[in-house]
Amino acid sequence: MALIEIRHLKKYYKDVKAVDDISFTVGEGEFFAFLGVNGAGKSTTISVLCGRERRDGGDVLLGGQDVEDDAGARAAMGVVFQDCVLDKALSVRDNLKYRAALYGITGKAFDRKLRELSALFDLTELLPRPVGKLSGGQRRRVDVARALLHEPKLLILDEPTTGLDPQTRKSLWETLLGLRAVRRLTIFLTTHYMEEAAGADRVVILDKGKILADDTPLNLKEKYAHDLVTLYHVRESDVKMLGVPYRREGEKYLVSVKNSAEATALITAHPQLFHDYEVVKGKMDDVFLAVTGRTLEQGGTK
Amino acid sequence: MNFTKLRYLVARNCKLFFRDKGTFFPSLIAPLILLFLFIAFLGDVYRDSIRSVVEGFPISDGLVESIAGGWLISTLLAVCAVTIAFTANTIMVQDRVTGARNDLLVAPMSAGLLALSYFLATFLVTLLICFTALGAGFCYLAAIGWRLSVLDVFSAVLDSALLALFGTALSSLVCGFLRSQGAVAAIQATVSAAYGFLCGAYMPFGNLAGWLKDVLMLLPGSYGTGLLHLHLMGGAIEAVTEEGMPPALAEALKQGFDCTLDFFGSAVPVWVCYLVLGIATALLLAAYVALCAHMGRRARPRRSVRNFT
Numbered sequence: 001m002a003l004i005e006i007r008h009l010k011k012y013y014k015d016v017k018a019v020d021d022i023s024f025t026v027g028e029g030e031f032f033a034f035l036g037v038n039g040a041g042k043s044t045t046i047s048v049l050c051g052r053e054r055r056d057g058g059d060v061l062l063g064g065q066d067v068e069d070d071a072g073a074r075a076a077m078g079v080v081f082q083d084c085v086l087d088k089a090l091s092v093r094d095n096l097k098y099r100a101a102l103y104g105i106t107g108k109a110f111d112r113k114l115r116e117l118s119a120l121f122d123l124t125e126l127l128p129r130p131v132g133k134l135s136g137g138q139r140r141r142v143d144v145a146r147a148l149l150h151e152p153k154l155l156i157l158d159e160p161t162t163g164l165d166p167q168t169r170k171s172l173w174e175t176l177l178g179l180r181a182v183r184r185l186t187i188f189l190t191t192h193y194m195e196e197a198a199g200a201d202r203v204v205i206l207d208k209g210k211i212l213a214d215d216t217p218l219n220l221k222e223k224y225a226h227d228l229v230t231l232y233h234v235r236e237s238d239v240k241m242l243g244v245p246y247r248r249e250g251e252k253y254l255v256s257v258k259n260s261a262e263a264t265a266l267i268t269a270h271p272q273l274f275h276d277y278e279v280v281k282g283k284m285d286d287v288f289l290a291v292t293g294r295t296l297e298q299g300g301t302k
Numbered sequence: 303m304n305f306t307k308l309r310y311l312v313a314r315n316c317k318l319f320f321r322d323k324g325t326f327f328p329s330l331i332a333p334l335i336l337l338f339l340f341i342a343f344l345g346d347v348y349r350d351s352i353r354s355v356v357e358g359f360p361i362s363d364g365l366v367e368s369i370a371g372g373w374l375i376s377t378l379l380a381v382c383a384v385t386i387a388f389t390a391n392t393i394m395v396q397d398r399v400t401g402a403r404n405d406l407l408v409a410p411m412s413a414g415l416l417a418l419s420y421f422l423a424t425f426l427v428t429l430l431i432c433f434t435a436l437g438a439g440f441c442y443l444a445a446i447g448w449r450l451s452v453l454d455v456f457s458a459v460l461d462s463a464l465l466a467l468f469g470t471a472l473s474s475l476v477c478g479f480l481r482s483q484g485a486v487a488a489i490q491a492t493v494s495a496a497y498g499f500l501c502g503a504y505m506p507f508g509n510l511a512g513w514l515k516d517v518l519m520l521l522p523g524s525y526g527t528g529l530l531h532l533h534l535m536g537g538a539i540e541a542v543t544e545e546g547m548p549p550a551l552a553e554a555l556k557q558g559f560d561c562t563l564d565f566f567g568s569a570v571p572v573w574v575c576y577l578v579l580g581i582a583t584a585l586l587l588a589a590y591v592a593l594c595a596h597m598g599r600r601a602r603p604r605r606s607v608r609n610f611t
Binding site for chain 2: 050052072074075078079083085087088089090094097098099101102103106130146
């Protein structure tokens, strides 16, 4: 069953078509990734989904309800914004207390929830500290805890790991994916990190406000990216004999094949060459390049 | 309306004001400058001014101190009520700048409730600081010679509350248009520097040119300042008759120190001062509500237009 249903969504800023007639659905419990460079329309779509921006056309339904219905739709979603938007001068505990009250969670119910989230995100020692004094990774943990205060069905993550070190990023994802498994949480992620998008159930590639591709990472790789067979300890004349595109990188040769089937056929046809080799699936970077004609690096284009 | 959410929002806004050094300390700048000026030279100017009005009649130093002290406290309160309200309301603008507003409005509540919370928090903070200043002022007046009646005390409390409400309504409307920290800083600096002069807190209207006085009397804040002058100095000025001076002289002192106001030559009764302040506050409040409603309409998503595609 679709939790989010977006049909022909349009959002314009004067002459700029930030979101230009896009349609997609996100199933309940799905991990959905929105991939695109800065300015592709990812954050605008989220703003409309959260009810922060008015749309210029189309339908945005959450659980079958128009997001205009504040009480129902907003209570069902938690949002982690691109930047920390908590009150820097207030302690972590105060921030969570005042935000929780907006969902009717006060008193003992809040204390219980605070204990639960503190254990989950390792916040106990951070609770009395002002948010402004926390490191980037600590703030992000508090942000996510804030978004999960009211146990939403949908967690929207707007480039949540930008600026975080790899270790913090990894541990944050472990916690989130664990939560998803336990609570059947739907995750809607916007990102420009390919490896994050590759872990999603479904990826939509957005460029200049339009959807260019919408499929599972595996299908996208099958469709748009070539697999690579790396050969070691072979002569170039032998590789040339295979009759497929290749390139040399130091002592190894990278042979490009369409898919696993073609790789298997190649190996079985020339077993004498394949003593020391590895087959690597195509990467999301290749998919993005093939779909948009651009590479993606740190949110910028190259 | 959800009062629990409102209560927590107001508590959050108030706490942010007192915890954030960037908001709390700047709010004290204008009153501290006024206090410094009074200690440095304005106090002597007022004392000399009082003595010049009653020239030829003996007046005790204690009474002169009471009148000058009443002027100081009333001007401090008149300025505080507006400048502190402006500083407290910067939370509203900060929330827009930092994105906290988006985070708050992701929760199931209306933008109107958030706007109301800013208003109430600003009013509470302003009231708290004004009442603290008034309490300290009463202690100071008691130390130099208590001349206030019970009615004066209650009236001064009412005046402070009304001016705090006026300051809150004025600052809410102005801050409702601001979208950057720079704009807030500019407005704060302007209000801190200019409001004291505009409302007749730094300089009695009697010392100004006639046309300027009439122009300033068009501003509602002047009436609030006049009420505070009357209720915090009036008792001390009337006491000059006990020291053998004619009532006409007391009246001249009252006029000279803005305890009685005149508008284009006509004396303004006390009830008219309250009326002007009340109507001005109500109009500002109505304008703020209209502004919030307008912005709420702009921000709220509308239902899809089926024939758009």
